[in-house]
Amino acid sequence: MKWFAYLLIVAGVSTMFYPKAKSMYYSYQEQQLLEDWESSAEGSLIQQSYQQLDNVFTEKTRPKNASDFSSKPNILGKLTINQIDLTIPIMEGASQQNLKVAAGHLKGTAPIGEPGNAAIAAHRSYTYGKQFNRLTEVKTGDLIKVETNHKKLTYKITEKLLVKPTDLSVLQNHKNQSVITLITCHPMKNPTHRYIVKAVLQKEEVL
Template sequence: MKKMISYTLIVLGLLTMLYPKANEYYENAQTQELLEAIDSSTKSGYSDIAIDPRLLLEYKDVSRTLEEMPDTEDTGDNINEQIPHGEQEKVASTSETNSKKAIAVIKIAKIKLNLPVLEGATQTNMKYAAAHLKETDPIGDSGNAAIAAHRARTKGRLFNRLNEIEVGDEIVVEVGSKSYVYETDKISIVKPTDVSVLKKDPNNKAVLTLITCDPLVNPTHRLIVRAQLKETIL
């Protein structure tokens, strides 16, 4: 009987040790599956750009998701205060997405990034992919297209190495048969409630904004990488 208990404890210990690696393997497999399943004919699939209250609410949800905060906690009160009274319930239904099909692939050669992009920055979507904030502009269009991803602790996973990007570095986003080549022009660290990073370029240029947490451990701010469209390859 004692031997059986000992064997059981050993097995449980091994399972506890192996679970993180198994989970990481599964999520990496999901990432690869998305990359392989991208439909080359996908050219749009974006929601219409919504009014400011919806964008503010989505950014608040993204901020919470990036920190993996429990549902009972809320760090986005300042953003809530910017949403007109009575609008929050009206726009809440737009904060989720059922899409599990990648709409794009983001590639950054400098940090060896090759990551699928899903539509809608939900907790599920951001578990193993980057996510396009559906209330921002479509990728490649005039305006500001925002993409968020977790700052995973495993080196090279998701936006883990985004802090290595420098002004002048290229970011390529493939959408269907088109490749949008952006050039990084600004890097900043902001508070989670700073929604100014989602503003459109005053000259209405095509801008890409990448969003993740900072620092890597116990994040308190957001690392923002902004880039302007330099070239479109058909």
């Protein structure tokens, strides 16, 4: 019977460490995407992208081999918020696959750094990396820095909102301003709302 007791101990230890190992794995992938990007030289679509977040945040759908990228990911840059110790890669598309290891730029919204409203979504959960877990801690006036292959952009946070998933007003276009809208789920478990942080471009440096 000793072997059975040992088996139970091993099973218990494995169960205890599995969530931590999984979190470390996705954090590692997130860091790898950042390193890959830094070493590189180089109205219906918006609604579909936004509504897709319902499945992404609640994990109603999960692609096969979701942690594996079949082709080189399209990394747009990185986003940094010093106040919450956050640096995260930004990928094109807010898919389940992308949001496991990065933030995702919603297709159909303005290009980052251009006039208009660029929407960027990321997870806020206990399962995957840090991502937007601490987004609720930022304050109005805090700075968000975005670096692409060609520009360094500094945004100032102007407002924070809690909205229902059906509220598309947060994606309203701003023709005369360059705005980024950060989107995540709220609360972290069984989310019913979207937590929104909006920021306006203050400074642009060409690389």
